[in-house]
Amino acid sequence: MPTTITRQSPAQPKVTVPATLEEALDRAWLSQALADVSGGAAVTSVEQVEVIRTVATKVRFAVTFSGSEKRHGFCLKGLLDVDEMTARGGPTCVLEADFYSKVAPTIPDMRVPECVSAVIDREAQQAVIIMRDLITHGARFCSALEPFSADEALQSLTELSKLHARSGFLGGADWIRPRAAELSRMTYVTPEMLQELLDGPRGDNLSPHVRDARRLVAAMKELAARDGQRRQFMIHGDAHAGNIFRTAEGAGLIDWQLLQRGGWAVDLAYHLNAVLPTQVAERDERQLLREYLAMMRGHGLEMPDENEAWSQYREAAIYGFYLWSITRRVDPQITVQFTDRLGKAVTRHESHALLGVV
Numbered sequence: 001m002p003t004t005i006t007r008q009s010p011a012q013p014k015v016t017v018p019a020t021l022e023e024a025l026d027r028a029w030l031s032q033a034l035a036d037v038s039g040g041a042a043v044t045s046v047e048q049v050e051v052i053r054t055v056a057t058k059v060r061f062a063v064t065f066s067g068s069e070k071r072h073g074f075c076l077k078g079l080l081d082v083d084e085m086t087a088r089g090g091p092t093c094v095l096e097a098d099f100y101s102k103v104a105p106t107i108p109d110m111r112v113p114e115c116v117s118a119v120i121d122r123e124a125q126q127a128v129i130i131m132r133d134l135i136t137h138g139a140r141f142c143s144a145l146e147p148f149s150a151d152e153a154l155q156s157l158t159e160l161s162k163l164h165a166r167s168g169f170l171g172g173a174d175w176i177r178p179r180a181a182e183l184s185r186m187t188y189v190t191p192e193m194l195q196e197l198l199d200g201p202r203g204d205n206l207s208p209h210v211r212d213a214r215r216l217v218a219a220m221k222e223l224a225a226r227d228g229q230r231r232q233f234m235i236h237g238d239a240h241a242g243n244i245f246r247t248a249e250g251a252g253l254i255d256w257q258l259l260q261r262g263g264w265a266v267d268l269a270y271h272l273n274a275v276l277p278t279q280v281a282e283r284d285e286r287q288l289l290r291e292y293l294a295m296m297r298g299h300g301l302e303m304p305d306e307n308e309a310w311s312q313y314r315e316a317a318i319y320g321f322y323l324w325s326i327t328r329r330v331d332p333q334i335t336v337q338f339t340d341r342l343g344k345a346v347t348r349h350e351s352h353a354l355l356g357v358v
Contacts, residue, residue, distance in 0.1 A: 009101050010115040011036035017119050017126040021080045025061060033117050033130060041065040055329055060133050073136040078128030090125050092257035097127040098175060099256035106169055110162040111252030134245060144242030144334045148275040150284040155251035156244050157292050160236060164264050165299035167233040179237055179260035180319055184224035189326045191217055198325055202339035210343050215357050220322045222355040223315055227263045235260055235267040240274040265312040268292060270320035273345035274338055289313055314349035321346045
């Protein structure tokens with residue numbers, strides 16, 4: 001069985017969610033968190049391999065268990081050593097743990113990391129997940145700024161189609177929320193704040209009409225309204241290059257903190273225009289849309305005809321542009337590139353006009 005495919009639910013040990021890197025790599029804590037993997041054997045050694053800090057921390061580490069000298073590589077993800085506000089957690093932490101616990105086992109052919117343990121505190125809205133270390137098995141994680149070719153984008157579209165095709169899971173899964181609708185109603189970034197962000201470097205190469213916060217907010221509200229009336233799919237919601245990995249078997253998806261229900265076009269327009277350089281997207285996106293529609297029909301789903309699908313895709317470009325326009329806690333270089341690519345997609349597709357925003 002390939003180590004990159006999740007086929008069963010991770011253990012959910014009743015242990016405290018660690019708040020620091022030191023706590024997360026404590027041998028006694030790991031012995032409990034990994035008891036399902038080790039058969040109850042204690043962790044005898046821990047070696048920190050790599051620490052990657054963004055909002056959440058990812059730490060690659062290796063352990064040995066009592067009775068064996070074999071090293072086992074893992075990657076833990078959680079909010080470690082963060083400020084007081086971030087340490088309060090939030091629904092996205094638990095959402096990702098629930099994806100690996102509840103959703104991934106139902107899509108065994110979708111390539112995702114194998115999660116072996118999910119430690120969840122629902123009351124505090126805190127969670128950490130422990131996955132097999134894909135890098136030790138030859139995987140390579142793409143960087144957020146890595147440009148994709150059309151063929152590479154087709155590989156990741158294949159994985160997204162597997163997720164979308166299992167959208168029957170949404171029945172009774174109210175915990176998977178309509179994120180686009182919720183974003184359109186959020187108030188923590190005011191129009192004035194958004195305009196200030198768009199007036200900065202991220203909007204330098206965009207027209208005044210596209211970097212107009214009032215028009216963007218109105219377009220996002222209209223997109224959310226239309227999207228909510230369409231068939232709902234289970235979508236990734238944040239499939240940029242930094243959330244893709246590659247193995248000899250193909251591409252895979254990580255980072256499920258924005259898992260949501262919404263129109264398929266939201267995922268497609270965001271993904272293609274985030275990973276493809278603008279010139280490549282202009283040339284190849286319509287053909288990639290055709291390929292995606294064929295995949296979905298191959299999964300047994302009815303999809304709109306190409307013209308209607310193209311119209312939905314063009315409207316949906318607003319989602320990714322809005323998401324990155326309001327982003328504040330990411331490397332500015334990444335924010336500028338994504339806002340620029342997605343803003344140019346909005347310009348090219350006349351998304352505002354399609355949504356009736358003048």
